[in-house]
Amino acid sequence: MPTLAELREKLKAAREAAAAARAKAVADGATDADRTAYKDALTATEKALDMVKDAERMEALDAATTRLATAAAGGTDVLERSAAADGRFAYARPAEKMSILDEATLMAAASAKSRAFLQAGIAKSPIEILGDEGYERFVKELKDRASANAARRREKTNTTLTSADGGILLPTPNANTIIELLRGENTFLAANPRRVPLIGGQFNQPRGATSSTAGYVGEGMKKPVGSPTFNGISMRAKKIAGIVMVTMEALKWSLADLQAYIRDDLRLTLANNMDLACYFGAGTNYTPLGILNRPNVNAFDASATGAGALFANPKAPTVAELDRVATRMILAITDANIPATSRFAWTMNYHLMRYLADARGANGQYIYPELNTDTPTWKRFRVFVTTQFPSNGGATTDESTLALVDWSNVLYGDEEDITVRTSMEATIDPGTGTLVHLFQQNMMAVLMEAQHDIALNYDQAVSVLRHARWGSLSAS
Template sequence: MRRMGEVREINVEARTVELAFSSTTPVRRWFGDEVLSHDADAVVLDRLLDGGAVLVGHNWDDQVGVVQSARVDSDGVGRAVVRFGKSARANEIFQDIVDGIRQHVSVGYRVITISEEIREGQPNLVTVTRWEPFEISVVPVPADPTVGIGRGLENPPEAGGAEARQTGGENAGAVAEPNDTGQRETQMKTIITRDAEGNLVRAKVDENDQIIEVIEVLERAGAAETAIVQRAQEQEAARVRELTELGREYGAPDLATEMIAGRHGVSDMRERLLDHLHQRSTQDRQLSERSGIGLTDSETEQFSFLRAIRALANPTDRSAQEAAAFEFEVSDAAAEAQGRDAQGVMVPMDVLMRAPLNTGSGGATAADTGGNTIANPLLTQSFIQMLRARTILLQLATPLMGLVGNPDIPTQEGGAAGYWIGEDDEAAEDLLSLGQRQFSPKTVAAYSEITRRTLKQSSMDIEALVRSDLALALASKLDLAGFYGTGTDDQPLGIANTNGVNVVDFAGAGSGGGVAMPTWAEVIQMESDIAAANADVNRMAYVQNAKMRGHFKSTQKFDGTNGAPIWESDNTVNGYRGEVTNQIANGDVFHGDFGNVLVGMWGGLDITVDPYTHSRRGRLRIVTMQDADYVLRHPAGLCYGTDAS
């Protein structure tokens, strides 16, 4: 059972709230008017005092705090002091209470004994003479405002149903049946159960759930068995048919077979269709089957960027060509696997994905690769990891490495719809709106420069430096395209220009560099627009540039109130992760679940060397080219905030 109460006093520093959770005011239930006794021995507070849970909406999986103290005062009101945690969810709920957005509380309790009075012409009066509260919840919708804030509406609980399971155990919702005496003290209750013959009955039972009196026979034993078996067979055939069709439509017959064998439903199949492409096991399979050229671990460790660059920079130097013989052989194999010619040296995905331990050569001396100068491992990260570490979007997005061709990606275009059905009607499976978007490789080129003297160094730190510079050169271009790519002129389509992405127009009073800067309300609106599309998740983030972070740090959420800035001390915004990159334009903010952004990279990094542009200065320009593209799997899960004016 549940009752509503009110918030009394808030201590922001201690994160505590004093509240009233119960009173003696009658509440209309399905069985009559209920009154909770608040006599000295009527309320059992043991469970509340033993670390009782503070929940959201009576959801046992959504705990945000703990009960610190509880009491029943002489005015017939139950009161408690609760303390909220520091998780993102707890911070969200506590801040809403501080801001006056969430004002209502409710108590979940178990009825132990009752006293019932039969009243002519009006509902019976049921006094709960002994009861046990076991959790206090923050709730959104009150129904009865007579106790400060209000109470929650309830439907008659079905025995063993969701209400009983959610609100507290074996006796939740138990109410005594009336009798002819007009008033009595009892622990007897009415439940739906099976009798000794297997009939489904509504019966009065004692405290041990033993049937005392059968009130109604709901279903005779065995009467529905044939119909149940037939319906089960029809449903199983429909399940197999729909799973098979989904597997065939989206090119995943093996997944359909797995789901059929595992007794999974169509909804499970849809989730797997949306997620299986970016799972690690799928990435590894794509890498090994499509883009890898079969290098062993030892061979990937031998590949040296420096040797390849030296050979490209000095095409007439026989010793440089011989030293890079292995790199040229690997490049030819990678180019053949990709079905295109390399402009310089093609570095296969085998090398890009692996963190090499050294640059020992096949045919080159240890001194040539730095093996005699530094004994530590060459790198702690692979080239791809270095690339991701230098970008914001590639860190937050879902990578798909080693693509071949133009693969189709299943995307979520909308949600499932609910509907009402009649008695004995079969619930039809509503197809989740799935679509397809195609990855199409776009070539991003970037360059870095290195002096000839540096290139001649043998230290493995130089190899690491070269790889790092190449990763940085590519990362900035890839990151910018992911946010602002136009989809034209050989660019990918970025978040800001993708149809279906939520857009919030910043028209706030603040300004910076001639553009409007967002207010706290507009920051909240970005989250609200995503939530309205049922796309909000805990892993969302806000991404902005350094100037916007400065604006957030110097702007209060509410003018003249608590003085709290938008940018919070734990580097979060509105309870979500805050990320900063100067790739974002002044006045812009991106928000959402960036895991919806799929970044595809085709196998092979093409490296060419330009020794002519800065030949008089003795510099080499190293040009890198990588095929990549972006696809938004669920655009409604992202929001773009900007000054549209």
């Protein structure tokens, strides 16, 4: 039967093979065979991971039932060396009280084992190892101490040297893994656009541009001749990424779960940037073209003046003006032969939404009571509220945007994952002009990245009102 160390080596080899297969599968000119090989490599890696997990569980069970043969009754059992050749430690359950020396011995052994895990490509903090091997009460005591110290200091550091960076949180590295995309943290994805895969980093789909010609003719007259024309939808993967660096001291002495904090912080940062780009992206070689910046969307200008102005006073529109604008935005989509369905949804800033939700009639009743519910709607369509729509935009620095989108016509292409990688050997350019050499400076970096792009079946499926100023807190 293979040892746990041997299983970890197999997992490491399988992971490296999967990474190599993925590079081929997403490269330009990748074949179906390359993509099939990548899927097979992922399956093999998952099987190897399952075998490692099973072996770790068995080792934890063995450790929980092991006691030192020479321990005195009621004494403190610290650890004993496993008979396995790889020098693993099997931990016994601690007594209620432990000496400082015993605690230090346990932490040193757990730290050594954590580094062994890391070399095998598996991230486990010393605290996690102690918990897995029967030291739950000791782990709880350590966490209670950490919480008490944090409450007193109110300073946290990512390095143990700088109080502004995270204090005793100090993490273990993220494993090289794939985690589910941040659907609930992103209003663009929460609206449920139609998801399509990016094969080899791209998606292409032809569509009709103009229709053929037909008409009534009289006897002996020429019948009309015409042909439909076509264009296409094209998406190319746009990469969004972020890196966090931490010291190895932070990894070894981790108590609280800074790993989860870093992961969630990076996810949220990626989500906010992606939300903004999917709505307002400029459409460069590296960024998506936001759906509100498409050239043929139905655009309305709230700042217009004169006979065709939408509002007599843009900062204090009447209910009739608001209703008329909303109706025009709806009809602009439906008049393009796009039927109104439950997939229509408004997106707006909190200021605009609260202005509408708080609007009252002559008798004090809410004009739009449907906006004061857990699932707000306006004109029968769902409302998404986001801080990514500015409340301080435009030349007057108090402008915002209102959008109505038929999400059944929005395409979102991605690889359906966020990739998380770690490195202890890379050289990082943090943009300060000084390179960080991770190995030399005893540090590790966590990288999170995703690739995606967006498109519209028809630009007319979007209506956008720009320069909206109602709800502004600035002076009239």
